[in-house]
Amino acid sequence: MGRLEGQSATASAASTGMPLPTPKSDTARPGCTHVNVADYERRAKVVLPKGEFDYFAGGANDMVTLRENRAAYRRLRLRPRVLRDVSSVDTTRTVLGERMAHPIGISPTAEHRAAHDDGELATARAAAGTCSMMVVSSSATTALEDVATAGGPNMQRWFQLSLSSRKNRTVLAGLVRRAIAAGYTALVVTVDRPVLGRREADLRNCYELAPRLAEGRVVSATGARIGRRPDGTMDLGQASDARPEAGKSLNWDDVHWLRTICGDMKIVVKSVMTREAAEEALAHGVDAVWVSNHGGRQLDTVPATIEILPEVVQAVRGRCEIFVDGGIRRGTDVLKALALGASAVFIGRPVIWGLAHSGEHGVTDVINLLNEELVQAMRLMGCKKLGDIERSMVAHQSSYHAKL
Ligand SMILES: Cc1cc2nc3c(=O)[nH]c(=O)nc-3n(C[C@H](O)[C@H](O)[C@H](O)COP(=O)(O)O)c2cc1C
Ligand SMILES: CCCCC(=O)C(=O)O
Numbered sequence: 001m002g003r004l005e006g007q008s009a010t011a012s013a014a015s016t017g018m019p020l021p022t023p024k025s026d027t028a029r030p031g032c033t034h035v036n037v038a039d040y041e042r043r044a045k046v047v048l049p050k051g052e053f054d055y056f057a058g059g060a061n062d063m064v065t066l067r068e069n070r071a072a073y074r075r076l077r078l079r080p081r082v083l084r085d086v087s088s089v090d091t092t093r094t095v096l097g098e099r100m101a102h103p104i105g106i107s108p109t110a111e112h113r114a115a116h117d118d119g120e121l122a123t124a125r126a127a128a129g130t131c132s133m134m135v136v137s138s139s140a141t142t143a144l145e146d147v148a149t150a151g152g153p154n155m156q157r158w159f160q161l162s163l164s165s166r167k168n169r170t171v172l173a174g175l176v177r178r179a180i181a182a183g184y185t186a187l188v189v190t191v192d193r194p195v196l197g198r199r200e201a202d203l204r205n206c207y208e209l210a211p212r213l214a215e216g217r218v219v220s221a222t223g224a225r226i227g228r229r230p231d232g233t234m235d236l237g238q239a240s241d242a243r244p245e246a247g248k249s250l251n252w253d254d255v256h257w258l259r260t261i262c263g264d265m266k267i268v269v270k271s272v273m274t275r276e277a278a279e280e281a282l283a284h285g286v287d288a289v290w291v292s293n294h295g296g297r298q299l300d301t302v303p304a305t306i307e308i309l310p311e312v313v314q315a316v317r318g319r320c321e322i323f324v325d326g327g328i329r330r331g332t333d334v335l336k337a338l339a340l341g342a343s344a345v346f347i348g349r350p351v352i353w354g355l356a357h358s359g360e361h362g363v364t365d366v367i368n369l370l371n372e373e374l375v376q377a378m379r380l381m382g383c384k385k386l387g388d389i390e391r392s393m394v395a396h397q398s399s400y401h402a403k404l
Contacts, residue, residue, distance in 0.1 A: 036373075037329045040353035040366055044115070048356050051205040052114050056352045059296035060197035065304070066296025069327030072304030075397045076336050081382030089375050090385040095344045096186055096266045096287055096321060098156060101131035102371050103386060104334060107292075107325045107348035108160035108188060108270075110139035113213045115355040116362075122355060124151035126363035130371070135160050135188050135346065138175065141213045148182040158186040160270070161258075162193050163250040172254075173261055180263050187262050188290065189255060192271035197298040255284045268323070271298075273308050275315035288321040288343075295326055295348050306337060313341035331373025338386060339394045 034040055045053050059066030091102040106127055113119030120142035127134035128151040135158045136147050148157060159179040161172060176187065201207075259267055269281040270290035281289050291305045291312050305326035316322055324337050325346035337345045347370065354362035383389050 034357070034365065036369065037350045037353065037366060040350065040357050040362065044353040044356035048115065051202075051207040054201035054205055055111075055199070055207050056109075056115065056349060058199045058201040059300065060199055060298055061300035063296060064301045065293050065299070068304040069293070069296055069306075070329065072306045073327060073330070073333045073336060076306070077395050077397050077400065078332065078336070078377075078381060079393050079395055080380060081393075084382035084384065084388075086379040086382060086384055088384070089378050091371065091375065091378075093344065093386050095133070096268075098133075098185065100133060100156065100344065102374070103338060103342075103344040104328075104367065104370055104374070105133035105323075105344055105346045106135060106351050106367075107295075107346040108135040108137035108190070109348050109352060110137050111141050111209055111213065112352070112355055113141035114209060115352050116359045118359045119355075120147045121150040122359040123351060123363055124148070124155055124157075125360045126354070126367065127157075128152050128155040129360075129364055130367040132156070132367050133158065133344070133346075136184070138162055141209075144175075144178055144184070145182045148184070153183070157182075157184050158188050158268070159184040160188040160190055162190045163254055164194050169254070169257070172258070176258065176261055176265075180265060184265065186266040186268055186287070187258060188268045188270050189258065190270045190294075191277075192273070192292070192294050192298045197294070197300070199297060252280060252284050255281075255286065259285060270323075272312060273302055273305075275311050278312045278315040282316065282319055286320060288323060289316065290323040290325070290346075291342075292325050292346075306333075306340065309337065309340045309342060328370075331370055331375070331377040334370065334374045335377045335381065335383075335389060336394050338389045339391055341391070 034043065041057070044056070048056070093100050093103050095103070106123065111119075112123055116122055120136065120140050124134055124136075124147045126132075133156045134147075134151065136144055137160050139162075140147065144159060148155070151157060159175070161175060179187065255267065255269065266287040267285075268288040268290055269277075269284075269286045271292045271294060272278050272281055272289040273291065273293055278289050289312060291309050293299070293302045293305055305324050309322070309324050312322055321343040322341055323344050323346060324342040325348060328334060328337065328345050328347050329350065334345050347366075350366045350370070351363050354364070354366035356362070357365075378384070378386075378389070381389070381393060
């Protein structure tokens with residue numbers, strides 16, 4: 001692929017004198033066959049077994065939300081500024097007190113070793129090489145300490161925890177202690193998974209994680225096991241989720257409790273999809289809210305995340321940072337999310353597609369691609385730095401239809 005001319009996002013960060021690690025750019029991609037994220041997805045479909053591909057790609061029930069996450073970005077139109085000096089572009093931003101080279105992080109996704117043998121270790125190396133924040137899933141197939149070691153001391157890392165009743169406080173506290181010791185700087189608390197969504201492709205495929213990986217996961221993080229029960233029926237995690245400690249599901253009090261044990265780690269609540277949830281999160285003293293619908297894998301027919309972002313921004317009124325994920329596949333999507341008020345965005349499946357393509361190199365490529373697209377979009381929009389991206393640069397397509 002022909003790289004976009006000019007500085008890459010991370011090169012521009014370096015040019016501002018920031019003490020950021022030097023990014024590794026994989027320019028040795030043979031040929032020009034993978035020029036966008038969709039190309040990587042198509043490749044993943046070819047190289048992964050059907051069960052694995054469907055698990056990664058799929059959504060809940062009719063997959064209305066899954067599709068909407070993408071479609072909603074397409075309905076937004078950009079309103080560029082012109083004749084601005086965009087000879088150099090700066091993509092740096094401070095997020096939860098940490099300086100980031102660019103605003104595109106890696107969402108927590110389970111089971112990277114089902115996409116590539118190197119699994120989370122490859123993702124961590126790519127995250128470190130591209131100066132990207134990696135959020136490690138509590139359903140990872142690699143121990144959180146090993147992921148941290150693979151990324152090295154400079155890899156920016158947060159750890160994701162699921163507040164489902166399955167995990168009692170003793171288990172959660174153990175994970176939090178390990179995350180602190182391994183240098184994770186924030187806890188991302190996922191709140192939309194009291195039970196696993198019903199992914200019908202997984203049911204049809206009788207999808208189960210390969211036993212050798214499932215073993216690794218139990219050792220690494222205590223994730224629920226997706227698999228077949230001895231009687232042949234599918235266990236999607238709900239059975240164990242239904243066994244709460246002391247007869248009660250985990251709830252907002254547990255977020256407060258996490259605060260008391262997480263030391264200097266920040267707390268981010270992931271999967272805020274309403275102004276009410278944002279208010280509740282703020283009332284419990286969180287450092288950030290993350291607008292997410294789990295990539296359309298949990299409650300089907302909730303809206304697209306980019307459509308919920310303005311409501312959450314309005315409710316938060318600058319009191320904490322806001323992140324968003326779901327359906328981000330283009331640099332223009334990143335720009336739209338930032339314009340609508342996100343401090344940073346995260347990508348889930350694109351990382352899996354990169355992994356399936358070629359492990360660390362594939363993930364590096366996907367992240368670099370998105371960053372290059374973002375830098376190009378910023379130039380074309382007349383934005384020299386992220387702070388130049390304004391709310392008024394995005395309009396819903398219907399506002400144009402109305403004028404015809
Ligand atoms: C295969 C897969 C596994 C996931 N596992 C987790 C997880 O363990 N914890 C979590 O909070 N979210 C999980 N998610 C949701 C992602 O963090 C993220 O919200 C979503 O993938 C973003 O949408 P995108 O894939 O369209 O970028 C998972 C998503 C996928 C696709
Ligand atoms: C039990 C692991 C589930 C991981 C997850 O959150 C997902 O597949 O969406």
